[in-house]
Amino acid sequence: MTHPVPANPAPAHRLRARRLGVETQSEAVVFMHADCPVGRSEGVTARTQIEVRDGARSIIATLYLVSSDMLALDEVGLSEVAWRRLGVAPDATLHVAHPNPLDSMSAVRAKVYGHRLDLLRLKAIVADVVAERYSDVQLAAFITAFSAQPPQLAETVALTRAMLEAGDRLAWPSPIVADKHCVGGLPGNRTTPLVVAIAAAAGLVIPKTSSRAITSPAGTADAMETMAPVDLDLAAMRAVVDREGGCIVWGGSVRLSPADDIFIRVERALDLDSEAQLVASVLSKKLAAGSTHVLLDLPVGPTAKVRTREDAERLSDQLVAVAAEFGMIVRPVLTDGSQPVGYGIGPALEAHDVLAVLRGAAGAPQDLRERAVQLAGGVLELGGKAAPGSGAESAAAILDDGRALAKFMAICEAQGGFREPPVAAFTHMIEAVRGGVLRAIDNRLLARVAKLAGAPRAKAAGVMLHAKAGDSVEPGQPLLTLHGESPGELDYALSFAAANPDMLLVRPR
Amino acid sequence: MTHPVPANPAPAHRLRARRLGVETQSEAVVFMHADCPVGRSEGVTARTQIEVRDGARSIIATLYLVSSDMLALDEVGLSEVAWRRLGVAPDATLHVAHPNPLDSMSAVRAKVYGHRLDLLRLKAIVADVVAERYSDVQLAAFITAFSAQPPQLAETVALTRAMLEAGDRLAWPSPIVADKHCVGGLPGNRTTPLVVAIAAAAGLVIPKTSSRAITSPAGTADAMETMAPVDLDLAAMRAVVDREGGCIVWGGSVRLSPADDIFIRVERALDLDSEAQLVASVLSKKLAAGSTHVLLDLPVGPTAKVRTREDAERLSDQLVAVAAEFGMIVRPVLTDGSQPVGYGIGPALEAHDVLAVLRGAAGAPQDLRERAVQLAGGVLELGGKAAPGSGAESAAAILDDGRALAKFMAICEAQGGFREPPVAAFTHMIEAVRGGVLRAIDNRLLARVAKLAGAPRAKAAGVMLHAKAGDSVEPGQPLLTLHGESPGELDYALSFAAANPDMLLVRPR
Incomplete structure (x- = not known):
């Protein structure tokens, strides 16, 4: 068949960009007037996905329609994240159009129906997720499918690799790069500053990136920030590690396994904990951070994330097996997750506990001290700084003779200067x-x-x-x-x- | 432990309601200022679910935060659907708070992990869905779980019953209430007005509620509306059926299986077609409409919804078996879904085809006529108005001698008056x-x-x-x-x- 082809075979629709100052978290949202001629000719409806393009850059956003005078007919209103992601100039005009179909969703559907996904398909999914092309509904289908159709080892390895390769990777000039991670939060479980101080004092390289709280009262980065700056870029972080062997910084300024943060948000909304997702999440972050030897703290208890010893052991086996595929050595340590660790819960209160332990203060929380010694001992053994079975003893010695406190203060100074945590009014x-x-x-x-x-x-x-x-x-x-x-x-x-x-x-x- | 209980143990947070005129489809969205003291003390973050209450009525809504002067600090902005659902008076003050946990999500999680759901748990889920307590992410998990863990007969029956009982049910003073339904759209497949006219002319009771287009170029209600009013309430619909035996009205003014519309929206976004969902969707609507004998048109073709004969037969078996549990008789008819039916695609163009067939016009689309005769014949046999094998012959006679045209015109008059469909400029x-x-x-x-x-x-x-x-x-x-x-x-x-x-x-x- 034939017919006259119009001058512009895919008509571009331009609208003036308007920044609305609306925080929509990670979901890009755009607003158009219900009577906007562009929207009419595209046949758009509220709450569908739409592509917004500014030259070569484009984003996929959820569209809402406005019938009030909040917007003019020739305007497109952008939420903050849409504005940032697109990098809009204030007087820009933007193209809006129906988005191309999301090809990788066919792989998600295949997973729903019980097929295994190979690395190629998982990489396609993760690439689209990181590009924020997945709507919440589509992300939820992906997360649910992995819970309903649990993957076997090879698929979990492929998922880990796909997530790892979708972001940045750090490299360190040391054959052994130590790390520790706690799977599933426990209030007050602020061992990281102690473990890093002890391990770095023993001569290990331990460049720790930590998260801020998302649903908890404090993340390690929040607690650490009451004692020293944590918002370091990669160059500043490298300088600290070069000088002191270790650091405790916020991981948000480096883009390690960016898909992970997106998946975690949806998992949390569903309260679904796929083991494979958890394994891929933890290991992709650690691999991206350049870690070679990782100690994993798994608190087990009735109100902790991991509720039984059996669950913890099954999870540990998976973590070790998948890490081994990447040549990374993981040592899981099952710890008591039945109650909070230390006395304080909250950024500064937890920092006070950490300092009390470092300073050997009277009344320092003994459970926090003992746990930190146990975990740091594991790190020392993993990193070859203590013989098997003698790690805890070495760690305790480093803590007791003040080397850990000195190293911690040196790290704080290198990160921008130590300060005492605040006290509530x-x-x-x-x-x-x-x-x-x-x-x-x-x-x-x-x-x-x-x-x-x-x-x-x-x-x-x-x-x-x-x-x-x-x-x-x-x-x-x-x-x-x-x-x-x-x-x-x-x-x-x-x-x-x-x-x-x-x-x-x-x-x- | 004990401590002084403050005067108000669950402090209520009041904000002035503001109607923003934002269309967000079925998702209730509310906006608060990022510096709003109520939001601060509740610790709310963007894109979480929040409960908004006006006296005894409450809704769950997605929260976005605004940092511009779009909203004052003591205002809460409501999207159109949030405004309607809550039934807000313009100067109302509303309470906002964290929503109670959604207990029925534990049943969804159980389904994700492969457990079967009984009627009680399915009713709890559907009740929360109909109350719009489910976010998109949660709905997607439910839909995905039913695709990943296909239910057996008993669970599909329970899902159908839960969906049926969550809405209104029509009753008709006739032991046989005929109906027809097409599973999966085919452009131009506008047999319903013809089938209803023929069946009602033969003396059957056939109170047909039809949908408007959602993703297609025309629904039966859209095409019918170019010939007669279709937006009748239940009383008006009853009057038409009392007088003429049949009607062709829009089903939107009665609340038949309201969960279905919500599920369909998410299924469409995911392009997931769980057979059990399809069965529960179709049958809960038909049962709610009071139908006893239903003819189902299943177009099969490479670009139709049902792609192979095997799929169609498996689906037919499920539909018949589940319907039988409710005492409803269903007859599936597999039809050619390889190309559009008739010549016109679009509301008025399809109506012109229907009228050409009714009027026996030269050039009337023979494929539409033959399909309508086949399906109407099935309805006549189902309803006892024709002997097995002779239905199509009877239907053709009713069409050829003008009885179908007369009945169609009478139905149009009863619905508010016949008009000729428009012609494009x-x-x-x-x-x-x-x-x-x-x-x-x-x-x-x-x-x-x-x-x-x-x-x-x-x-x-x-x-x-x-x-x-x-x-x-x-x-x-x-x-x-x-x-x-x-x-x-x-x-x-x-x-x-x-x-x-x-x-x-x-x-x-």
């Missing part, structure tokens, strides 16, 4: 109403209280425990203190604590 | 560039051209075919004519047609 102590034994602490409820008190945004906010599980408790004895930077937030945390009295469970002896 | 004919045989027509591309020309919004817009697959074609012979209500839309459809010359495939003889 408002506190409220909660006492035991009756005596007995503190039987159990609910990690999840306690984390929620700390967040309501303002953590991690309010650095000094959070919860300070005065008793741990197994302790005897007298009536009237302090159980915990809420810390807040404002009276309002403190009240709000108190309300929640009042509604959840079993958060700290005291039973008669 | 702008047309463009496309001719064959070479001779040969028209081998194949791509349903999907052709539907896209009709939509670009303006269908279904522009009622007279669409495509008129002048040749069908198998026809001999001479060079310069008209192949199709584009119809549009504006020159711009016509140009746009032309561009797309030019870019897709194989849409109508002419090969040498």
